[in-house]
Amino acid sequence: MQNSNFQNFYSIPRENLVHRCREAGLPEVHATTLFRAAYKSLMAEPWKAENLPKVARAKLAYDLDVRLPxxxxxxxxxxxxxxxxxxxxxxxxxxxxxxxxxxxxxxxxxxxxxxxxxxxxxxxxxxxxxxxxxxxxxxxxxxxxxxxxxxxxxxxxxxxxxxxxxxxxxxxxxxxxxxxxxxxxxxxxxxxxxxxxxxxxxxxxxxxxxxxxxxxxxxxxxxxxxxxxxxxxxxxxxxxxxxxxxxxxxxxxxxxxxxxxxxxxxxxHGILIQYTLINGVNDSLRHAEELVRVTSGLKVKINLIPLNEIDPSRFTSPAATAVEEFRDFLHKSGLRVMVRYSKGxxxxxxxxxxxxxxxxxxxxxxxx
Ligand code: SF4
Known part of the structure; x- marks a missing residue:
């Protein structure tokens, strides 16, 4: 078990590893080697990379924790x-x-x-x-x-x-x-x-x-x-x-x-707007009109996501016709809009x- 003085390797930007190299009197390229081994080759122990000399291994890796979730x-x-x-x-x-x-x-x-x-x-x-x-x-x-x-x-x-x-x-x-x-x-x-x-x-x-x-x-x-x-x-x-x-x-x-x-x-790039449609809460044409108004002048793409019902006693999914009307209104108003059904x-x-x-x-x- 490693102790809490160890630093999580995956939280260190390469620039900080470069700094460690400098402090240890090592060539800066070793920071790149460690990064390549960890993120490109997906090595569980990146300091075992072949092109990392033993001395660099000892000086750079002694307090690094590479345990992943x-x-x-x-x-x-x-x-x-x-x-x-x-x-x-x-x-x-x-x-x-x-x-x-x-x-x-x-x-x-x-x-x-x-x-x-x-x-x-x-x-x-x-x-x-x-x-x-x-x-x-x-x-x-x-x-x-x-x-x-x-x-x-x-x-x-x-x-x-x-x-x-x-x-x-x-x-x-x-x-x-x-x-x-x-x-x-x-x-x-x-x-x-x-x-x-x-x-x-x-x-x-x-x-x-x-x-x-x-x-x-x-x-x-x-x-x-x-x-x-x-x-x-x-x-x-x-x-x-x-x-x-x-x-x-x-x-x-x-x-x-x-x-x-x-x-x-x-x-x-524009802004992606996520809009979860909830039956009787935000799925009326009045809401669609307001949505057009508040986003005017912005470059937006709108994803309409019919509510994924997890507690029907509080909120329910919108009717298919309400989703279509909402989408069509936005579309006719010149907005880029898509209905997305959640994956998985x-x-x-x-x-x-x-x-x-x-x-x-x-x-x-x-x-x-
Ligand atoms: S409560 Fe849910 S929807 Fe609201 S910010 Fe947190 S994760 Fe996002």
Whole structure:
């Protein structure tokens, strides 16, 4: 067992490893070697890379912890081959991560917190409350563990018609948690994920979802101005939004949209708007009209997501006709709109379903 003085390797940006090399009187290239071994070759112990001299190994790796989140449960959807991982972190916390294949892309939906403190009334994760933030290494670790799983499951790639070397191509921060409530760790994780000697993902292939955390948004866009932003909007009417999304009382939608209007990412990529349609709550034509009004002047793409019913006593899915009318109204108003049905519905991997179930907690107990 390693002690707490060890630093999680996956939380260290390459620049910091370069700094370690300098301090140890070693060539800086060893930082690149470690990064390549960990993220490109997916070596569980990157300091065992052949081209890393023994002296560098000893000086760089003595206090690094390379343990990854361990999958205690893996479910593969029979319908769309989405994969849901239940990962156990070093302190025993559990988080969920979902792999979503679509054509040539493999998108990984990562968690940024254990639970979520925003308490949106229709969201299953919100009911857990916030247990703690993840650190950057625990976020990057989800990517590395998922890539290792893909590398070991060639039949999964084969069934999708993807090449054997294919790994995760896109990241969405849409798992458990409000990412911008944990913005430092999320920003560091993005720095590591986009390192060309590490996972090497293009920044435009990373989307960060937010319920409208304005302080975090400002901070993230200062560090990564071109990262894609997905705004969970869910109601265009301030008073109604405040009822289903308490965050709106602190940062009203109008303020958040104003900030996005000025953001370079909005001008370059546009903003993805996530809109969960809930029967009788936000699915009327009046809501559609307001949605058109509040997003005017913004480059947006709207994803309409019919509610994934998890507690029918409180909220129910919209009627198919209501979804069609809502979509058609937006479309006729000149907006780019798509109806998205959540992936992995048979494995509870869909939006708003990421929650650690009682059965998962029981499973963990049996593994202890
Ligand atoms: S919708 Fe997002 S921000 Fe709201 S409670 Fe759920 S996970 Fe948190």
């Amino acid at each position: 361990g999958a205690t449960k893996i479910l593969v959807s029979r319908y769309d081959r989405s994969v849901k991982f239940l990962f156990e972190l070093q302190d025993g916390s559990l988080v969920e991560t979902v792999l979503m294949p679509e054509r040539q892309r493999i998108t990984l939906c990562v968690s940024s917190q254990v639970g979520c403190g925003q308490a949106c009334t229709f969201c299953h994760t919100g009911r857990m409350g916030l247990l703690r933030n993840l650190d950057a290494g625990e976020i990057v670790g989800q990517l590395v563990s998922a890539n290792m799983w893909i590398a070991n499951n060639s039949d999964w790639l084969g069934a999708l018609g993807l090449p054997q070397k294919q790994r995760v191509t896109n990241i969405v921060f849409m798992g458990m948690g409000e990412p911008l409530d944990n913005v430092n760790a999320v920003a560091d994780a993005i720095t590591i994920m986009t390192d060309p000697f590490g996972p090497g993902l293009a920044l435009r292939r990373i989307s960060v979802s937010t319920a409208g955390h304005l302080d975090g948004l400002t901070q993230l866009l200062n560090l990564h101005p071109d990262v894609r932003i997905a705004l969970s909007l869910h109601s265009p009417i301030e008073s109604e939004r405040s009822k289903i999304m308490p965050i709106n009382r602190r940062w009203p939608l109008g303020m958040v949209l104003e900030a996005l209007r000025e953001a370079p990412t909005q001008k370059n 519905q048979d494995i509870a991997a869909a939006c708003g379903q990421l929650v650690i179930a009682e059965t998962d907690l029981a499973l963990r107990k049996t593994l202890q």
